[in-house]
Ligand SMILES: Nc1ncnc2c1ncn2[C@@H]1O[C@H](COP(=O)(O)OP(=O)(O)OP(=O)(O)O)[C@@H](O)[C@H]1O
């Protein structure tokens with residue numbers, strides 16, 4: 091790992107955005123997907139981002155997920171300014187600090203459940219036996235210990251999302267990023283996924299989730315609403331289900 | 336550690352390829368037949384050329400062979416009056432060649448005689464060669480019984496004969512040859528030995544002992560048979576006078592063969608303005624065969640190159656389709672934290688596994704085909720180790736070269752776009 095961790099300024103802040111702009115050029119017209127966003131996300135907090143279609147939610151999440159760099163402004167992840175990082179270093183940041191949960195689960199079809207869960211450690215170069223131990227523990231935690239040899243296609247949507255959550259936790263990330271994690275699931279299954287996320291939050295995980303369903307957003311501590319690439323409002327929720335902070 | 340990584344990467348590649356078994360097999364076919372064809376064709380070519388080269392070597396790559404030959408105008412002029420053709424190499428030519436060239440180790444004369452040979456009551460038409468003991472040093476053949484001609488046979492004008500195995504079978508089928516007496520032209524010749532003979536024809540050249548039944552000392556041959564031969568044919572009779580039918584000149588070094596041949600040619604042409612002789616140089620044939628082989632190899636190489644190119648393009652085509660198909664997988668891997676080079680590695684390993692497996696099966700086929708050809712068509716084939724090694728290297732190389740572009744395409748996909756891909 092070539093990244094310098096000594097830069098960590100404030101250990102309580104995982105993510106900070108200062109005047110972040112993301113501008114796409116469409117023909118001769120500039121589209122500001124993000125237009126001057128300031129945000130600080132503390133370790134252990136749970137955020138829900140909502141807003142109308144085209145307001146910039148996905149752009150925001152991709153940026154936070156180090157899949158993209160801002161056009162201007164400063165994004166610090168664990169104190170690292172990602173504007174100066176190379177493509178390889180961005181990959182390393184994702185590998186070390188981030189875990190992704192997607193709306194459509196995004197499991198790799200030709201791999202078994204176990205192999206999918208172990209993928210981050212595969213890229214970290216952790217040896218197989220250690221990875222197997224860890225994946226087994228995480229599978230147990232999401233209630234899929236008996237499905238380790240199965241293919242993703244043999245699982246229900248809810249089960250696939252649990253596998254995805256286990257995979258996202260495999261590298262002990264600083265932040266879990268979830269884009270509409272319940273969007274492809276029925277209400278009951280969605281609730282069970284939210285239960286897991288809430289539990290993870292209770293155990294101290296930092297979670298940022300995009301959703302347009304108010305009931306889902308209600309699980310978070312902070313509800314952030316986007317409009318036209320800007321933060322329109324941030325609402326603090328009163329804890330609903332057994333929140334500790 | 337690296338070994339374990341590679342093992343995991345290769346295992347993943349194999350697993351992925353096995354997901355589409357039929358497609359992988361069809362993709363490999365180009366390599367299988369490309370490599371198989373290369374090895375098989377090289378084996379057949381190598382076998383054919385080895386056979387040709389062996390034959391030429393048996394003619395003696397250090398030898399120059401000069402044969403007497405009737406000049407065309409000669410026969411026309413003389414036929415009306417005396418019907419006597421005088422042509423060919425002279426005893427003096429032998430002297431001159433032996434004396435004038437430093438590079439000549441020996442020059443061996445041959446006088447060809449057709450005569451009846453009789454053992455007990457059986458008689459056979461024989462092809463005899465009158466020659467010197469040096470013949471046996473030059474045309475080295477295995478002695479099956481007794482001995483070859485010796486200098487003392489010449490000195491003593493001895494009526495001795497050495498039979499070839501062919502002649503011995505003809506004359507003395509079943510009898511112990513050595514010590515037998517053969518009646519040739521009113522004289523008894525004692526059989527002193529039997530030697531092996533070889534017959535090889537390469538173009539217009541043949542081994543000197545082709546169709547020869549027996550050898551007698553040259554001086555005995557001259558004394559008994561003279562230089563004039565009567566030929567009966569087509570109801571007419573013609574006579575010809577030929578001193579020597581053949582001279583075989585051995586040169587000290589391969590490097591000197593061609594220059595010596597040119598010098599001898601120059602000298603002979605002075606004494607034989609009618610050109611009643613013909614020179615042949617096996618080495619020239621050898622050179623020609625080698626250059627034919629080179630040309631053959633170039634043609635073969637091109638064909639092989641094209642077929643491997645097609646195989647490679649086939650692999651590239653499938654890998655490009657696979658990259659498109661697996662765009663989302665690539666996006667997922669990149670989101671998790673895979674670097675570009677790891678994506679390149681993953682796809683390259685798949686193509687190399689494909690091309691190398693194809694190559695290895697191809698080698699199997701390439702070994703099998705020559706074997707079948709040898710069994711069925713009785714053609715010699717030689718599979719050279721370098722052609723097999725070359726095939727392995729080429730198939731891996733093809734995998735890397737043709738896999739590189741699809742792999743780069745995969746690695747350069749934007750992760751966000753890739754994740755959105757359906
Ligand atoms: N790659 C791109 N090229 C050009 N414009 C883009 C690109 N990505 C996003 N945009 C634009 O940026 C704006 C924000 O898009 P974004 O995808 O972040 O919206 P969103 O809030 O996720 O919407 P939705 O709820 O429909 O997913 C939109 O106007 C969109 O057209």
Ligand SMILES: [Mg+2]
Nearest residue numbers: 144147148149
């Ligand atoms: Mg979106």
